[in-house]
Amino acid sequence: MNGWQAPRDSFGQTLVELGETHPELFVLNADVAKATKTEAFAARFPDRYLNVGIAEQNMAGVAAGLARSGLVPVMSTFACFAPGRCYDQIRQSIAYSNLNVKIAATHPGLSVGMDGAIHQSLDDLALMRALPGLVVLAPSDAVQTRKALIRAVEHQGPVYLRIGRLECPNLFPAAEDFVIGKAYTLRDGSDVTLIAHGATVQLVWAAAAELERSGVSVRVLDMPSLKPLDREALRRAARETGRIVTVEDHWLCGGLYSAVCEELAAGGPCRIRGIGVGDVFGESGAPGALYAKHGLTQERLLQEVARLLA
Amino acid sequence: MEETRIKELQRLAIAVRRDALRVQQTVGSGHLGGAFSAVELLIYLYFQRMRLDPARPDWPERDSFILSKGHAAIGYYSVLARRGFFPHAELDSYRQLGSRLQGHTQLDAAPGIEASTGSLGQGYSFGLGIALGNRKQGRQNTVYVMVGDGELDEGQVWEAVRLQSRLKLAGLVLIVDDNQLQLDDYTRNVNGAADLAAVFRAFGFHPVPTDGHDFAAIERAFAALRPDRPNVIIARTVKGKGISFMEDRIEWHAQKVNEAEYRQALEELRQQEVALA
Numbered sequence: 001m002n003g004w005q006a007p008r009d010s011f012g013q014t015l016v017e018l019g020e021t022h023p024e025l026f027v028l029n030a031d032v033a034k035a036t037k038t039e040a041f042a043a044r045f046p047d048r049y050l051n052v053g054i055a056e057q058n059m060a061g062v063a064a065g066l067a068r069s070g071l072v073p074v075m076s077t078f079a080c081f082a083p084g085r086c087y088d089q090i091r092q093s094i095a096y097s098n099l100n101v102k103i104a105a106t107h108p109g110l111s112v113g114m115d116g117a118i119h120q121s122l123d124d125l126a127l128m129r130a131l132p133g134l135v136v137l138a139p140s141d142a143v144q145t146r147k148a149l150i151r152a153v154e155h156q157g158p159v160y161l162r163i164g165r166l167e168c169p170n171l172f173p174a175a176e177d178f179v180i181g182k183a184y185t186l187r188d189g190s191d192v193t194l195i196a197h198g199a200t201v202q203l204v205w206a207a208a209a210e211l212e213r214s215g216v217s218v219r220v221l222d223m224p225s226l227k228p229l230d231r232e233a234l235r236r237a238a239r240e241t242g243r244i245v246t247v248e249d250h251w252l253c254g255g256l257y258s259a260v261c262e263e264l265a266a267g268g269p270c271r272i273r274g275i276g277v278g279d280v281f282g283e284s285g286a287p288g289a290l291y292a293k294h295g296l297t298q299e300r301l302l303q304e305v306a307r308l309l310a
Numbered sequence: 311m312e313e314t315r316i317k318e319l320q321r322l323a324i325a326v327r328r329d330a331l332r333v334q335q336t337v338g339s340g341h342l343g344g345a346f347s348a349v350e351l352l353i354y355l356y357f358q359r360m361r362l363d364p365a366r367p368d369w370p371e372r373d374s375f376i377l378s379k380g381h382a383a384i385g386y387y388s389v390l391a392r393r394g395f396f397p398h399a400e401l402d403s404y405r406q407l408g409s410r411l412q413g414h415t416q417l418d419a420a421p422g423i424e425a426s427t428g429s430l431g432q433g434y435s436f437g438l439g440i441a442l443g444n445r446k447q448g449r450q451n452t453v454y455v456m457v458g459d460g461e462l463d464e465g466q467v468w469e470a471v472r473l474q475s476r477l478k479l480a481g482l483v484l485i486v487d488d489n490q491l492q493l494d495d496y497t498r499n500v501n502g503a504a505d506l507a508a509v510f511r512a513f514g515f516h517p518v519p520t521d522g523h524d525f526a527a528i529e530r531a532f533a534a535l536r537p538d539r540p541n542v543i544i545a546r547t548v549k550g551k552g553i554s555f556m557e558d559r560i561e562w563h564a565q566k567v568n569e570a571e572y573r574q575a576l577e578e579l580r581q582q583e584v585a586l587a
Contacts, residue, residue, distance in 0.1 A: 058469035065439015
């Protein structure tokens, strides 16, 4: 472990780094630069930065046009607006057009807490995963966010990047490379596989240590790449552990749990449980309290594992 | 523009309308009304105005055109084919399985198609992005974006208009194909009457009204564009233009011509051609 940091802070710093080496990088913001941490890029590279105002749909279209002209635009706003506010624009102007736009979405899921349901993007991965050709990434910590952003910018084609808001421990090894489409085995085990992305990776990491102490052999997969999925790692987990629990700050509909079920439904026997937000909207509350209410907790995770092992 | 050149362009307009009619008759679908209102504007752009090279559709110095009203593709494809971007015979594949000529335009599907459109309201934002990127990369080319007047219902257009009123990108021209009809009704009945020139002027634009079917008037309108202001050409057009029974008639948004109508339409175009000779 190497310290704590908010992924969005890492995103903002890495953007500036990339700006030095990638003159084609252009950053767009829809009037939330302080929150998405694109302010530093704006200060360092004012000629390659534009605040389009509170107009996410236009931002998506302008980003597509900038990509068409040969630049590499990073459009940034909250995950509730991109894709929520501009899904059709991402669908037609970016994904269907296969343009080289990077959609950087911060403040995902329940982590926005007190702002309430309207600002809680529990559907962004479902929407983005539905679009052909779009790479969908949800890195787990600040180190991985940095590396994922670098890979996203190097990747030729549209990428959706879901970026954590809250400070969290860095679990991703600093020496580890980031590869789009790859799952990372943080701990190997044979009884059950815990899979998470984003902020919930720290939750499964802590729960795995607890389970190991009680004699359960746990595999932990960090699955930052929702699309393309690491099919091989999933099939291996299904084959070798036969039990999988997914945990995510997203509706169960359309996110990691859906992706895992879709991938493994046709395979051999494997029992899969999903922990995430059910078929309800969020509400105002501290992020921790919301996580507790919706079962994004170690306690619930241990219960699910116990049920699978029974 | 010389009279002989005007006549050439007018003959082309007849040919494009004939193409669209024949393709719709063959394929069984396609939006003739909104395609026919845009024919002269498209021909003027592609045969008179834009800097382009059909042999090099990705030439970085080219001017770009974005048909934001993507349902007008049936006429647009004919213009692209006649300008030499792809074989004329390919028009018959329009809307067929495996075709490069999709029901609404798809970026780069065939040479010369510069945008994916059909979900309305997105083209001007896209064009603005290209124009901004061009400026940042030191290019002097121009991006032309055509929207329908009904398309102005979409709020995203006005998001982009406001941004352009701030950025004043010289290499970006908005063209409104103001045929006054949309799918359900007259535009004034759907979203209220609006003096478009006054509305755009209020946003800081330089509005240039023109007759969208008169090549000399169209040329004068483009000559009146200003380098220091965001420009919009408001072209008064007639939906279904060129075919008597289609003109300004709501049902010809996407209706298919029957055999008798097809023969009559072709006869009307033939007479227009005779009158030009």
